[in-house]
Amino acid sequence: MWVGVLGPVEVRDESGAQVVLAAPRQRALLAMLALEAGRIVGHERLVDGLYPEPPAGAVNAVQSQVSRLRKAVPGLVVEHHPAGYRLVASPSEVDSLLCVELLDAGRGAEAFRLWRGTALADVNAPFAADARSRLREVLIKCALSGGTEKDLHDLLEQDPLREDVRAGLMLALHRDGRQAQALEVFARGRELLADELGVDPSPVLAAAHQEVLRAAAPHRGVPAQLTSFVGRDEDLRRVGKWLRDNRLVTLIGPGGTGKTRLAVEVAHREPGEVAFVDLSATTDVARALLDGVGVREAGLLSAGAVSVEDRLRAALANREALLVVDNCEHVIDEAARVLGGILAACPDVRVLATSREPLGITGETLSPVAALDDEAATRLFLDRAQAVRPGFTAPADVVAEVCRRLDGIALAIELAAARVRSLPIGEIAARLTARIDGRFGLLSKGSRTAAPRHRTLHAVVEWSWGLLTEAERDLAARFTVFCGGASLAAVAGVTGSTVCDSTGFDSSGFDSTVSDSTGDTLASLVDKSLVEIAGDRYRMLDTVRAFCAAHAPDLRERHARWFLARAVQAEPHLRAHEQLVWLRELGADHDNLTAAVAWATGHDVELALELVAALATYYWCRGLRTEAARQAEAVLRACGETPPAGREQEYAMCLLIAWPVATGDQSARQRQADALLGELEGPPRYPILTMMWGMALGAPETQSQAWLRRHRLVGSDPWSLALSLVGDGLMAWQQGDPGEAAELLRGGAEAFERVGDRWGVALAVNQLAEHALAAGDVDTALVHIDRACGLLEELGATEDTAEVIVNRARARLHQGDSGGARADYADALRAARRAGAPLVEANCHLGLAVLARLDGDLRTAWQECERAWELCPGGWYGPDEMRCHIAVERGRVAKASGDLGQARQHFDDALRRAAGQRNAVTEATVRAELAALATSF
Structure with a gap:
């Protein structure tokens, strides 16, 4: 049974059929x-809620209404x-109660989709006004948690003085990069509050205003600093000037001198867009830069075999930006090659590097x-010491001597200053003299070619190391196995003394008590x-990590097996309601996962195969298919042409994942898979x-292959069955049965929604939008498109959102709204360029070609077709279908220009x-075009 009140009252029986209640x-x-x-619900409350003027014998009247209701709705209990009546139903059977549950679980978008209009829209009874008011507050919470900008705008139009809705709309515009519009919304609200209520904005609205103001400058990811900037004023002016006159400035010097901090300060003072990229935890320079400039390879539609560097250059080709690239030294050759390519291809990009x-x-x-x-070093020491011990003072000559013994190295000074929490300044000076004075004297005279950064920081960290207990030294050394940090559970699981079993867990289990x-x-x-x-993660500075690693046991196998177990545990959750939570969890450990695969590839190929297979769902949902493909290709090379016994399934997974970057005889790989x-x-x-098999190999060529996929490779779990419905729907559409296709896709969307997989729902409803559009049902198509956009935004799938906006442009064109279609194509094109997604760009140019042809501008239409063709990448899934559509539009343009032979x-x-x-x-569409063309000869 299902009862809905979030709109007109609606009741459905167990079969899903709607039961009509004609009696008000x-x-x-x-x-x-x-x-x-x-x-x-008590008798008195029911009487007061149902009757404006209670009749004589009101309790009996209510009893009579209950009896009629039971007869009208079979199965309703x-x-x-003695006190009243109770509807026997679970919260999942009443939309208002389910809505509150979803809100409490943080699933605002799902809660908002339950609303069908004004609550209790067809109820005219005394209780309804108060109930609507309470439900409206729930609606507003849903919209703030999971609604779109349009939803918030509509709510604000209904109640312009609702400050929480106005704040939510501002933040939605801000997240979409429209800070100017967000500030306009605030200004209008402040004016209304002053004119109509005579009050200032509430703290909620003021906080939203401050957040937008802080982000109005287009900087991206420049780290905020918690301490003052001391002693580099002249460097700051010089670097700022050189950066205005040159496209590449590199800050060089020993480690610990403050190159990163200087670069951050310069970046904060630069106008325009700034992206900060730290290379310290990676060896993949292009990937780190791609993430740093805000580009992801997200999930629905493949962009083909486009290299990360091509995507990076495409994303930066039309942007004025400063890239701050930190810690280049350990990847110097790769950093030089990648940055050189960017500078050559992107004329408005500048680079500030540290190395x-x-x-x-x-x-x-x-x-x-x-x-x-000496002066700057002393000021820095005192500043940092007073931060950890307020009111700290010391003789200037003693502080100056400590700083001189630390060679004026900024990081060494800061670490020494931190010790005033527990040691007097005299003790710090004495320890420097008694325990490591000779070493500091040697380092001050050392050769610059003998890695001065490492030697100087080695001395600083060795001094800190000398202050640790044995337990602290042991844990610090073991901690160095992690890349990019770790959770407390990971630290305990990997560095602990208990030996892991073959799954990577110790005997107490994955979430063992720390x-x-x-x-x-x-x-x-x-x-x-x-x-x-x-937050809840720990990280060791790379310089400290390098020193401690020299004292560490080799825990890399244990590290790899622990993170394999982590991936195995996470995988089913990535296809369920907890999808976003687990994507964030694994994303935080991305560097550890990458390191685990890399080590296993070189040392234990079976473990590497297991890791790649276990991580496949994570990489797919997060939109990192190219990175996964490169890992899989490396594992395949390590394996050779034959899978290890018992690892055939994992080997096949690697074959499919590696498809976008694979070289050589791909048909042979297909046969092997x-x-x-x-x-x-x-x-x-x-x-x-x-799913990957279907995506990579396309529709089955034979009935036996179709049977194999459907009956042997599709599991009985809910996610697999949902995938099967969507796959069958796509095949039915391609085979020319749109009715069957739509029914299957609807079933697949509903099944994926029950499972909780946003990716699967988005895939299904995006296809439903295309089918509705093909059938001329534009309104339904737009409903599906809006839903797909909302789901993809939750996943952060920028590229796929752009693709769905292309579908919206096509829908608007069907409505005759060429202006709206053109605006959508322009929005999608900007997003695609920013994401470095050439296949989506091609789709946009194809749409612009259609618009130009319909406007009679055949020259522009042809040029847009040519641009779309040039942008189509080669390789894997998707591009050849796009070329087919471009060829159709080329034919239409040629036909319109009178060149029937070319058409x-x-x-x-x-x-x-x-x-x-x-x-x-x-194929039917193309044959129709050919038939129409034949009548023109």
Whole structure:
């Protein structure tokens, strides 16, 4: 049974059929009971809520209404109690109660989708006004949690003085990059509040205003600093000037002198867009830069075999930006190559790099960052010491001597200053003299070619190391196995003394309780500045990590097996309601996962195969297919041409994941994947393997292949069954059965929604939008498009959102709104360029070609077709279908210009490609064009 009050009152029986309640008082009674489902509603309350003027014998009248309601809705259970009546229903059977549950679970978008209009829209009873008012507050919470900008705008139009809605609309505009519009919304609200109520904005609205103001400058990811900037004023002016006159400035000098801090300060003072990229935790320079400039390869539609560097250059080609690239020294050759390519291809991009040595690129301007002089070093020490011990003072000559013994190295000074929390300044000076004075004297005279950064910081960290207990030293050394930080559970699981079993877990399980000693020791390392903490994660500075690693046992296998277990545990959650939570969890450990795969590839290929297979769902949902493909290709090379015994399934997964970057005989790889999957006796361990097979290999060529996929490789779990429905729907569409296709896709969307997989729902409803559009049902198509956009925004799938906006442009064109279509194509094109997604760009140019042809501008239409063709990448899934559509539009443009022979050539090309895709719908479209053309000769 299902009862809905978030709109007109609606009731459906167990089969899903709607039951019509024609009597107004029965609707009102059902609504009152549904709002309190599971709880008794008293007689007096029912009478007052149903009757403006209670009749004689009102209790009996209510009893009569309950009796009629039971007869009108078979299966509805309304229990009578001495105190009143109770509707027997769970919260999942009443939309208002389910809505509140979803809100409490943080699933605002799902809660908002339950609303069908004004609550209790067809109820006219005394209780309704108060109930609507209470439900409206729930609606506003839903809109603030999961509604779109339009939803918030509509609510604000209804109640312009609602400050929480106005704040939500401002933040929605701000997240969309429209700060100016967000500030206009605030200004209008402040004016209304002053004119109509005579009050200033509330703290909620004022906080939203401040957030927008802070982000109005287009900086991206420049780290905020918690301490003052001391002793580099002249460097700051010089670097700022050189950066205005040169496109590449590199800050060079020993480690710890303050290159990063200087670069951050310069970046904060630069106008325009600034992206900060730290290379310290990666060896993949292009990938780190791609993430740093805000580009992701997100999930629905493949962009083909486009390299990360091509995407990066495409994303920056039309942007004025400053890239601050930190810690280049350990990847100096790769950093020089990638940054050189960006500077050559992107004329409005400038680079500020930090490194121990020059990048060696033509046009590079070097700015040495030397040690601090005595005055600046003393000011820095006192500033940092007073931050950890307010009111700290010390004789200037003693502080100056400490700083001189630290060679004026900024990081060494800061670490020394932190010790005034527990040591007198005299003790700090004495320890420097007694324990490591000779070493500091040696380092001050050392050769610059002998890695001065490492030697100087080695001395600083060695001094800190000498202050640690044995337990602290042991944990600090073991901690160095992590890349990019770790959670407390990971620290305990990987560095603990209990030996992991074959799954990577110790005997106490994955979420084993962290011992007090481990937690206390880690906290002590944080207190002594050997480890940093941000949120619930711990990270060690690379310089400290390099020193501690020399004392560490080799825990890399244990690290890899622990994170394999983590991936295995996470995988089913990535296909369920907890999808976003687990994507964030694994995303935080991305560097550790990458390191685990890299180590296993070189040392334990079976472990590497397991890792790649377990991580496949994570990479797909997060939109990192190219990165996953490169990992898989490396594992395949390490394996050779034959999978290890018992790892055939994981090997097949690697074959499919590596498809976008694979070289050599791809048909041979396809045959090998087919053969390995054909040997499976049942569904794969990870259901995404079946999906990848379908995506990579397309529609089955034979009935036996179709049977294999449908009956042997599709599991009985809900996610696999949902995927099967969507896959069957796509095949039905391609085979020319739109009715069956739509029914299957609707079923797939509903099944994916029950499972909780936003990616799957978005895939299904996006296809439903295309089918509705093909059938001329534009309104339905737009509903599906809006839903797909909302889901993709939750996933952060920028590229796919742009693709859905293209569908919206097509829908608007069907409505005759060419202006709206043109605006949508422009928005999608900007997003695609920013994301470095050439296939989506091609789709946009194809749409602009259609618009130009319809306007009679055939020259522009042809040019847009040519641009779309140029942007189509080669390789894997998707591009050849796009070329088919471009060929059709080329034929239409040629036909409109009177060149029927050329039109025939393009239609023939499109027909060949449609047949190759085994898409009966597209093939029928092309044949219709050819038939129409034949009548013109």
